[in-house]
Amino acid sequence: MNPVAAVARRELRSYFVTPVAYVFLVIFLVLAGILTFYAGDFYDRQQADLQPFFSMHPWLYLVLVPAVSMRLWAEEAKGGTLELLLSLPLTLAQAMLGKFLAAWLFIGMALLLTFPIWITVNYLGSPDNGVILAGYIGSWLMAGGFLAIGACLSAVTQSQVVAFVLTVVVCYLLILAGQPQVLDFFQGTLPRKLVNGVAHLSMLRHFQAISRGVLDLRDLLFFVLSMAAWLTAGVLVLDLKRTA
Amino acid sequence: MPPQAWMNFSVTLRVDQRLEERALPVVGACLLPQSDMIETEQLTRRYGALTAVDSLSIRAEPGQVLGLLGPNGAGKTTVMRMIAGFLEPSSGTARVCGYDVRREPLKAKRVLGYLPEGAPSYGELTVREFLTFIIRMRGLNREDGYRRFERVVGGLQLEGVLDQCIDTLSKGLRRRVGLAQAIVHNPQVLVLDEPTDGLDPNQKHTVRQLIDVMARDRTILISTHLLEEVHALCNRVVIIANGRLLADATPAELEARSRYHGAVSFSAPGSGVSQEMLGRLPQVASIEVDPLDGRITVFPRPGERILEPVETLLRQQGLEVSEIQLERGRLDEVFRHITTGGEGHA
Numbered sequence: 001m002n003p004v005a006a007v008a009r010r011e012l013r014s015y016f017v018t019p020v021a022y023v024f025l026v027i028f029l030v031l032a033g034i035l036t037f038y039a040g041d042f043y044d045r046q047q048a049d050l051q052p053f054f055s056m057h058p059w060l061y062l063v064l065v066p067a068v069s070m071r072l073w074a075e076e077a078k079g080g081t082l083e084l085l086l087s088l089p090l091t092l093a094q095a096m097l098g099k100f101l102a103a104w105l106f107i108g109m110a111l112l113l114t115f116p117i118w119i120t121v122n123y124l125g126s127p128d129n130g131v132i133l134a135g136y137i138g139s140w141l142m143a144g145g146f147l148a149i150g151a152c153l154s155a156v157t158q159s160q161v162v163a164f165v166l167t168v169v170v171c172y173l174l175i176l177a178g179q180p181q182v183l184d185f186f187q188g189t190l191p192r193k194l195v196n197g198v199a200h201l202s203m204l205r206h207f208q209a210i211s212r213g214v215l216d217l218r219d220l221l222f223f224v225l226s227m228a229a230w231l232t233a234g235v236l237v238l239d240l241k242r243t244a
Numbered sequence: 245m246p247p248q249a250w251m252n253f254s255v256t257l258r259v260d261q262r263l264e265e266r267a268l269p270v271v272g273a274c275l276l277p278q279s280d281m282i283e284t285e286q287l288t289r290r291y292g293a294l295t296a297v298d299s300l301s302i303r304a305e306p307g308q309v310l311g312l313l314g315p316n317g318a319g320k321t322t323v324m325r326m327i328a329g330f331l332e333p334s335s336g337t338a339r340v341c342g343y344d345v346r347r348e349p350l351k352a353k354r355v356l357g358y359l360p361e362g363a364p365s366y367g368e369l370t371v372r373e374f375l376t377f378i379i380r381m382r383g384l385n386r387e388d389g390y391r392r393f394e395r396v397v398g399g400l401q402l403e404g405v406l407d408q409c410i411d412t413l414s415k416g417l418r419r420r421v422g423l424a425q426a427i428v429h430n431p432q433v434l435v436l437d438e439p440t441d442g443l444d445p446n447q448k449h450t451v452r453q454l455i456d457v458m459a460r461d462r463t464i465l466i467s468t469h470l471l472e473e474v475h476a477l478c479n480r481v482v483i484i485a486n487g488r489l490l491a492d493a494t495p496a497e498l499e500a501r502s503r504y505h506g507a508v509s510f511s512a513p514g515s516g517v518s519q520e521m522l523g524r525l526p527q528v529a530s531i532e533v534d535p536l537d538g539r540i541t542v543f544p545r546p547g548e549r550i551l552e553p554v555e556t557l558l559r560q561q562g563l564e565v566s567e568i569q570l571e572r573g574r575l576d577e578v579f580r581h582i583t584t585g586g587e588g589h590a
Contacts, residue, residue, distance in 0.1 A: 006380035010366065013377075017368050017409075044436040080364030087328040087360070087382045136443070205391040 003090035007098025008105070011072075014107055024068060028110045031060055036117065048125025053117055054135040054211045058204055059174050061146050065088045066167035068107065069150020072099045073238070077158045086242070092235045100144075100151050100231055107143045111136060131213035140211030141223035142203055146171050148227040152234035155241075171203075177203025260393035281433045283308050283326060283464035286336035287489075292323035297338065299387050304433075304480075311478035311495075312467040315583050319487035327465070328358040340433055345452050354382075359441055361438055363422025371402055374410055374478035375428060381581045383466045396424045400454065416447030423454060426525045432463045440473065452476050466503040467483040471575040474498075485583040499573030501581075507553045509541040510568035521561065525553050541571075 017023040032053070036042050040052025063082060076082040121127050151166040157163050176182050178199045186195045199205065203226075206219040271414040280305040289297040297319040304310040305306060312320050325331040329337045329349045343352035352446055365374055375396070394467040400420045403573045410421055419439065426434060439455065440448040455464065455477055466477060474481055475493050481498060483491040491498065492587035500506055519531050519540075532541045551570045558565055 003383075005382055006377060009380070010369075010373075010377045013373060014366060014368050079367070080360060080362060083325065083328075083360040083362050083365055084358075085329045087356070087358040088378070089354060089383070090381065091348045107390045170574070242330070 003088070003094045004098040004101065007085075007090070007095055011099050012106060015064070015102070018072075020068075021106065024064065024106075025110055025113065028060065028064055032056070032066075033115055033117070035060065048127040048207050050117065050121055050127065052130050052210075053089040053114075055208075056137045056138055057141065058207060062168060062175065063172050065107065065143055065146040065173065066164045068103050069147050070154055070163040071169060072103065072151050073155040073234075074158055074160045074163045078160075083175055092238050092242075093231075096151065096155075096231050096235050096238070100147060100227075102187050103147050103151070106138075107147065108140050111140055113145070125212050128213065131211075134213045134215055135211040136159050137215070138207050138219075141220070142207045145174075145203055145223050145226045145230075148230035148234075149174070152230045153236060155234045155237040168198035174201060174203045176202070176204075178205040213223060254495040262401065273487065280304060281308075281338070281341055282310070282338070282435070284323070284327065284336065284466050287326060287333055287338055289319075289326060289331065290334045294438075297326070297484075299335075300484065300489055302482050302488065302492065304463050304465055306463055307459075307461075308480055309455075309464045309478045311464060311474050311481045312465060312479055312484065312519050313469065313471075313474065314467075314484040316469060318485045318583075320469075320484065320501060321437055321485070322467070324358075324435050324467055325360075327435055327493070328360075329353050329354060330360075354429075355432055357429065357434045359436045359439055361420045361432075361437075361441070363419045365410050365418065365425065368409060370407050370409055371397075371413075372519075374421065375529065378425045378428050384429060390432065392428055395429050398425045398460060399457070406564065416443055416531045417536050419443060419451060420454070423451070423472035427458060432462055434458065434462050436464065436466045436496055436515045438467055440468070440470065461580040462534070466511075471579055483579065483582050490582050493577070496572075497577060498578050502544065502571075502573030502575070502578045504541070504571040504577065506549065507541050507543045507571045508539035508551050508568065509539055509571060511539050512558075512559070512563055512565045521557065522554065523551070525557065527553055540542075 015024075033058035040056055042052045045052065047170060075081070076085060088093075090098075121132075122129070131189045146167070149170050150163070151169065153166040154160075154163040156166070179202075181194055183199055186198055190198070200222075204224040206222045211218060247333065254562075280303040282302075283556065284300055284302050287297055287300045302312075303311070314320050322331065326333050327340060327344050327345065329352060332342070333346065337347075340352040342353045343355065345352045366377070375393055376389075379393060384392060386572070397406065400423060402417070402420060403423060405417060410418060411452065413421065423436075426436070432445060436455070440451050443451060443494075452473070455466065458464065459477070466473075467476070478495060480494055481491070482489065519533070520540055522528055522531055523542075527544055527550045529543045529545045531543070534541070542550060542554055551568075555568065558568075
């Protein structure tokens, strides 16, 4: 078996033999439901779509994704299994990819389990299911972006708490990057082009674009490239630790 | 396939058949049989200002069990981590089966089995799941993987705990799982970092027996700070301290460096053995009496054998000796001398 697949399987297995998977799934599903109906005014809007559902996802991921990603490397470093893993015949990039894919698939699974809300909205009205599909894709991509950040920062430290906090902070900044408050702050100090650049770093902006049903290649590329960049950074961090 | 490749193939097969009868057979995987199985060349590792391993060159030939000895913090683990590819050397390199760990890390890792210090494993998995993971990582196909799994589990007597979480196992069992993980792909070279550390005497005995069996057709590098292990396991010893090579010899050669080498000790309770008389023997250099149990040790002059003269003398004097022993030399004393005396090659 390919080492990437072997690592991913081992990782997924570990989620499900420990409470990690179940706690995450339950809390994710409960929070997704509560936020959609209470904070998102699902009924009061009188519209058959999942906009209130998806609009809560960045905030949900902000807390839950770092909780999944914090253990990816920190736990192995602390428990000594990192030494075992890295003495097996695989490259750092393969190890990183395997771990990332496991976590990403797991979040994808959590996302799929929100299907009752899709059934509900189809029962209540006739939504544009293409837009909903785009929403799911965008949401999963955004989760992947957050996860890649978390995987990188988990490689930085042996402490899961530190990894969690760092990831939350970085993700929060990347959600906010496109918000007027942040852009206003930079407006005075940075040239206009850079301010635009900062705005384009916003996960929120790209996610909202996709979840409106517009599958623009640039938005997709943004997520794919962010994932690749953060994962590469994570591999470099691991390599640096091996050398330094 | 070129004719050369066919030849290699048949050689591999023969080796495999020959070893099938043994408890834990090995399939030849080494491409360069003429080279040393483990070799370090000016291997150096620095952590900031600290030099943990300093230009260390050691080698283990095929079939050897090489003991890496040193006080705690001598750099043993760092050496092994570099050979296993977990740490990158600051300078110099190591080769496993001729594969350079820096230039061909994956090939080196494939022919190597490694038991890290403390035998870490994924505690939340069962023994079966854990070994299955390692088999997949080692790229064994389904059939080979199953065959190896059965053999290793049988050889290490893990049948009873296959479906138990590793976290719930005793230390000795966990160490055995670690060994299983290290040999499941049938490596020619094994690197074991303190495999018996922290085990009780029975578990130590079991692990040593296992290593003994495995050593029949493998090259093993084993680190320890237990000197009793050297006699039990190793046919060569490398002593390091502060990352530097201090001695490289067989256990017998090391013992010969001991002050006690060739000395004769005996207990003669209740009799006034005359030290004066012993001292008059021309071959005797000095005599010591243990203040606790009164045991007398007679040291020879260089190159002299004194067991016979001492025995004759005792018989002539009609002294009752409960037990008499010719000392081979004391490794602990040699070890202390080498690692603290500041003297390189004694």
